Amino acid sequence: MLNAFYEEEIYGFLFREYRELGDPELLLVSLPDVGLVGSIAAVNIIRELSMKDSVGIDSYSAFPPVVVVQGGEPKHPMRIYSGDGMAVLITDVPVPPPAVAPLARAIVEWALRRRVKAILGVTGMGNPARIEMEKPGIHYLALGKTAASMAEKLGSEAKRLSDGILVGPMALILKEAARARMDMIVLMVDSYIDLPDPEAAARAVEAVSRITGKEISVEKLMKEAEMIKLRYRELMKETRSMMAKMGKGYEYRAPLLYT
Amino acid sequence: MYVDRRRIELLMRRALDRLGELERMMWEELSESMSELEAMLDARYYSITDGVMDPLYTVIDKGDHVLIVVDLPGSNPDTIVVETREDSIRIDAKVSREIVARALHGVEWASRLERYSGVIRLPFKIDKNTVEVERRGSTLLIRARKLV
Structure with a gap:
């Protein structure tokens, strides 16, 4: 575990910074959710942009007692990678439902303190018709002017979500971002609900590529799809149980107010 | 300014009780989630040995x-x-x-x-x-x- 040059505790979560972050304008957040779209996409982005592990996030009460070992180096289960004016948050463990609210608050607060301009949440949108889709659809929500102008770059490929119910970590981060007046885009890609979906993740990467203007290849991701499914199956099982507790089923209900 | 000390004490006690209750609830929820996770990890352990x-x-x-x-x-x-x-x-x-x-x-x-x-x-x-x-x-x- 690298020696931190700066540590701060935000809402019970310890942020240990051990590498210069630069000045990231965008914080991409991926937490285990539907089809693990965000998690798979984020790891591909980190790899393709050769981003550096810069911040470890931990909480002895909210996370299981886990240390992740990578290349012989022990790491925190939740980490922020940075590089190229961007930061990416990933986690190796699912977040227990009671810890989601304080974590959402902590992430937004950290982003504010680091003067991040916008948060980009990447997640899946469970669609029972996913199996019939060759190209999963991209949907988005934009909060604030900066986010809206970023979302414009998605063009006609993505649709603004007009009606629906968002449940889970991304919903809480969105609410906290609104409270803190932080700009945020939530990017949702049609995916399997409880199967790891690398194809949907590839679509998410393409969308991130358009928003950031960075060229991010999905070739390796598509080529390794089978291995990725195998690697992520246990996290999917853990996430499935957490999603049920968070009331993810609400997403399949239409909002009551209509116009 | 007149300060009703007993009333303030009562309000503080209530607030502390409420906080304690909230903390207890959060811990209960957390430990419930953790035990589910532990059960899943146990199952995984057996699947690996089998x-x-x-x-x-x-x-x-x-x-x-x-x-x-x-x-x-x-x-x-x-x-x-x-x-x-x-x-x-x-x-x-x-x-x-x-x-x-x-x-x-x-x-x-x-x-x-x-x-x-x-x-x-x-x-x-x-x-x-x-x-x-x-x-x-x-x-x-x-x-x-x-x-x-």
Whole structure:
């Protein structure tokens, strides 16, 4: 575990910074959710942009007692990678439902303190018709002017979500971002609900590529799809149980107010 | 300014009690989630020692029929066996050790994983004679008409 040059505790979560972050304008957040779209996409982005592990996030009460070992180096289960004016948050463990609210608050607060301009949440949108889709659809929500102008770059490929119910970590981060007046885009890609979906993740990467203007290849991701499914199956099982507790089923209900 | 000390003490006590109650509730919820996670990790431990993985699947209700999508990444297609009953489907398949080793970065325990095996309990009964199995890569699509 690298020696931190700066540590701060935000809402019970310890942020240990051990590498210069630069000045990231965008914080991409991926937490285990539907089809693990965000998690798979984020790891591909980190790899393709050769981003550096810069911040470890931990909480002895909210996370299981886990240390992740990578290349012989022990790491925190939740980490922020940075590089190229961007930061990416990933986690190796699912977040227990009671810890989601304080974590959402902590992430937004950290982003504010680091003067991040916008948060980009990447997640899946469970669609029972996913199996019939060759190209999963991209949907988005934009909060604030900066986010809206970023979302414009998605063009006609993505649709603004007009009606629906968002449940889970991304919903809480969105609410906290609104409270803190932080700009945020939530990017949702049609995916399997409880199967790891690398194809949907590839679509998410393409969308991130358009928003950031960075060229991010999905070739390796598509080529390794089978291995990725195998690697992520246990996290999917853990996430499935957490999603049920968070009331993810609400997403399949239409909002009551209509116009 | 007149300060009702007893009233302030009472309010503070109430606030502290409430905080304590909230903390207790949060801990209870957290430990409940953690024990579920622990149970899952225990199950995983046994699956590793047995060398058997249970397949991930999703059941989609399509009105008069049902679609079951089963993910068998790393499986050898020639070894996939599907046995259907009215209320359940049994899946067995051997895995390619090479793919498993590469996917799981060659960790020692991964070398023990040999096959997928599991029973999918269906939320409704199906007509066994209408079962169709389609394979798309390592994904199995099982379609069957529902029994009314």
